[in-house]
Amino acid sequence: MKTKRNLIIIQVLLYSIIAYIIAGAFVFPKALNANNQDTVIYYIPHQDDELLTFGASIVDDVEKDRNVVVVLMTDGSATNVGKELGLTPKEVTKYRNREFDNSLKQLGVKEKNVIKMNFKDGELTQEEVHQTIESFSGVYPHSVHKGHTYHDEHSDHQAVGLALKAIRDDQLIEDVRFYIRRGESVPEEMSIVSVSQEGYEKIKKASYYYREDEDKDIIGIGYKSVPGSFDRMLESPINFYHH
Numbered sequence: 001m002k003t004k005r006n007l008i009i010i011q012v013l014l015y016s017i018i019a020y021i022i023a024g025a026f027v028f029p030k031a032l033n034a035n036n037q038d039t040v041i042y043y044i045p046h047q048d049d050e051l052l053t054f055g056a057s058i059v060d061d062v063e064k065d066r067n068v069v070v071v072l073m074t075d076g077s078a079t080n081v082g083k084e085l086g087l088t089p090k091e092v093t094k095y096r097n098r099e100f101d102n103s104l105k106q107l108g109v110k111e112k113n114v115i116k117m118n119f120k121d122g123e124l125t126q127e128e129v130h131q132t133i134e135s136f137s138g139v140y141p142h143s144v145h146k147g148h149t150y151h152d153e154h155s156d157h158q159a160v161g162l163a164l165k166a167i168r169d170d171q172l173i174e175d176v177r178f179y180i181r182r183g184e185s186v187p188e189e190m191s192i193v194s195v196s197q198e199g200y201e202k203i204k205k206a207s208y209y210y211r212e213d214e215d216k217d218i219i220g221i222g223y224k225s226v227p228g229s230f231d232r233m234l235e236s237p238i239n240f241y242h243h
């Protein structure tokens, strides 16, 4: 467990160094300071969750000029569609990551702010999420942290929610928002994030990267796994969360 913990810390440190180099050694400390209050970090278990459960919220944060950081937690390799298509787990990850990257680009998230942790899909542990949140909250103190609600029945989603709740309850992070999948209800007071017309267009364009399109060499694993979720999202793209 200790080796795993060290590995996560090294991984996050590496990303920080890369971000530091990209931002430029001279401007970065100032930029980091200026952005701290406005950074929002999303912990996304699988490629497609960012659009299905958080799309309106991401667009809203981007429109409000916040520094949006998106952390993809798993490799997404466990989807049944991959096996049906005869793809290896590595190929599934490659194609799903491409759908994810293109989706986030349409939503307006900067490429340098998209980080992939590559934990095993379907086996995400609270410990892995815990270490990830701790590391990112170290890089971005006073940021807002967003993930699925701990009431979510999917084990990877729930691991994110439970880890966020535990760290918040320990007062190591302050501002946490727990997102609820469309159609689910939770015993909490729910808030809504609506979306502008312009934002909806971005969401619609992002969804194209999850739908099969031979001309564009898109396999469309997203739509193939959960077509109903995409349809319902486009019918009503608002997001729900609780504190």
Ligand SMILES: [Zn+2]
Binding pocket: 045, 046, 049, 154, 157
């Ligand atoms: Zn998911």
